[in-house]
Amino acid sequence: MAGPSDEDARQAFLRGIKAGVPFGVVGFFLSASFGVLARQAGFSVAQAIVTAMIVFAGSAQFAALSVITVGGGIPAALTAGSLMNARFLAMGIALAPSLPGGPMKRAVQGQAVVDSSWALASRGDGTFDRWLLFGTTVPQYVTWALGSVVGAIFGDALGDTHRLGLDAIYPVFFLSLLITELRDSSSRWVAVCGGLVALALVPISPPGVPILAASAVTLVGLVRRSR
Amino acid sequence: MTLTHAEVWVLIVCLAAMTVLIKALGPVLLGGRQLPPWFSRVIVLMAPALLTALVVTSVFASGRSWSVGAHTVGVGVAAVMLWRRCSLVLCVVVAVLVTAGLRAI
Known part of the structure; x- marks a missing residue:
């Protein structure tokens, strides 16, 4: 690698870390609420913490947990978690051309994708700033791990998380990312249509599928000529 | 469980x-592959579609049915604040307080 591009990478990485901090703060509380709920469901302290540290995907963790909390088995919980994660497949495909190196190196780089880092690293022209993405993920991983430790250990003292309104954190987190994405009228229309598709499918499909199906509306990008 | x-x-x-x-x-x-322009046009739209779906399914649905609750109001207040460019952490705090407040009464 040449000197100037190293410097650019370093700058992007540092900007990413800075941009990731507010999401990390919110992630801390999200992960803490996961720790509390996991303990209430019957996870040991170690299990709650290890889940956050090696799965590191909020929606999949919450989806799998909610399935087993209501008495579901491992296959159902895995399916729910994987369906929630299916959006990372779409994000990975989008990111792929921006990642250099061999397949193994790209696979490792792909692990850094979380919703906020992916959205912030998007340059808006179909390419991604990978160092910004890596940087944005770092503070979020640290606080995600810390949050689960606090939630798992001190969760009993908190009591009912529903009463505390912690379920309002997750949507606001995604909403803040969404607002930065509504750049032009086509992205606004796709957002509205994607939301409607997801809501329409809620009663007739397993959790996770409505979200994946919403990504299908992006196929209008095929027919709509950019002007 | x-x-x-x-x-x-x-x-x-x-x-x-x-x-x-x-x-x-x-x-x-x-x-490491150069993908055609139509591909980028689809990809650019992926984030708004997926993020909206995540937001609406967590705010207007519970499991496999439509439902609204105190958190819908809390998130709604935060949405207005986000639109007015308030900081994310502040918006989250307000959303949680509004939701918890409504559930307490």
């Missing part, structure tokens, strides 16, 4: 493996 301690570990490890696999698949299959 009906799972044993050991079964929970199996679930955790499988869920982690599945997540790694899903995140690796796109970069492994499509990396």
Whole structure:
């Protein structure tokens, strides 16, 4: 690698870390609420913490947990978690051309994708700033791990998380990312249509599928000529 | 929960493996390749579609039915604040306080 591009990478990485901090703060509380709920469901302290540290995907963790909390088995919980994660497949495909190196190196780089880092690293022209993405993920991983430790250990003292309104954190987190994405009228229309598709499918499909199906509306990008 | 301690570990490890696999698949299959312009047009629209779906399903649905609750109001207030460019952390705090407040009365 040449000197100037190293410097650019370093700058992007540092900007990413800075941009990731507010999401990390919110992630801390999200992960803490996961720790509390996991303990209430019957996870040991170690299990709650290890889940956050090696799965590191909020929606999949919450989806799998909610399935087993209501008495579901491992296959159902895995399916729910994987369906929630299916959006990372779409994000990975989008990111792929921006990642250099061999397949193994790209696979490792792909692990850094979380919703906020992916959205912030998007340059808006179909390419991604990978160092910004890596940087944005770092503070979020640290606080995600810390949050689960606090939630798992001190969760009993908190009591009912529903009463505390912690379920309002997750949507606001995604909403803040969404607002930065509504750049032009086509992205606004796709957002509205994607939301409607997801809501329409809620009663007739397993959790996770409505979200994946919403990504299908992006196929209008095929027919709509950019002007 | 009906799972044993050991079964929970199996679930955790499988869920982690599945997540790694899903995140690796796109970069492994499509990396380092120049993709056609129509592809970028679709990709640019992916984020608004997925993010809106995540927001509406967590705010207007619970499991497999439509439902609204105190958190819908809390998130709604935060949405207005986000639009007015308030900081994310402040918006989250307000959303939680409004939701908890409504549930307390």
